[in-house]
Amino acid sequence: MGCRLIAEDPRHGPVTGRIVEVEAYIGEEDRASHARFGRTTRNAVMYGEPGLAYLYLVYGMHTCLNVVTEPSGRPTAVLIRAIEILTGVELARANRIAREAALKRFRGDAAALARVGARIAATPTERLASGPGLVGAAFGLDPTMTGLDLCDPDSPLRIELDPGAGPVTVRVTPRVGIAYAGEPWTSRPWRLLVAGNRSVSAPTGSA
Secondary structure, three states, X not given: OOEEEEEEEOXXXXXXXXXXXXXXXXXXXXXXXXXXXOOOOXXXXXXXXXXXXXXXXXXXXXXXXXXXXXXXXXXXXXXXXXXXXXXXXXXXXXXXXXXXXXXXXXXXXXXXXXXXXXXHHHOOHHXXXXXXXXXXXXXXXXXXXXXXXXXXXXXXXXEEEOOOOOOOOEEEEOOOOOHHHOOOXXXXXXXXXXXXXXXXXXXXXXX
16 A cells, blocks of 8 residues: 556556555465465565565466565565556556457457457446456556566566555455465455555455
C-alpha cells in the first residue's frame, strides 16, 4: 500500500496504477506457497534478493506478479492481487483485449473477439486490474519479466512510492483460493487491502 506499479511499453507509453490489494507467501513451511516443495527452476527467483519480480502463469494463461520480499535464501513473496489504474487506461484495455485474443478458444472467431472487445471497453476503469490475473493482463506482463528489479528506477517494470496516495484504512483477511493448503495456512491473515476501494478483487471480509 502507498506504492504504485509502472509498466513501460516502448511503443505506447506506460500503464501506472496504485496497489490496493496484496497477499503474502512466507517460506517453504507455508503450504500455500510455491516454495512449499523447495527450490525449483520455476520458483528460484523467490530465493533471490528482495525487490525482484516473480511472474508465473496460472492455468497456462493468466500471468501473476509477485515481489520477492526477504533477504536472499528466504523464499518469500507478495502477490499483487489488485491495482487501481491511474494512467494509461486505454492501453490497459488494449492489453487485456490482446491477452484474451491470444487464447486458443478465440482464434479465428471474429464474432467472439468482437464481444470480448466490447465487454472490456465497457468495463469500468476501476475494475480493469481487479484481480491477480487481470493485473498481469492490464499491465501487459508475462513470465519473461521474472527477475527484473522492481526497485530499479530504470526498469521497464517497477514499483515506486505513490506521491498521490493519501491515508487509507487497510483491512486484513485470510488469503483467497488456497483451501488446498489446509489449516493453519488457510486462516492466516496475510491478505491486505484498501478498505472500500472499488478495485479490490473480492469482498473485504472482516478486519
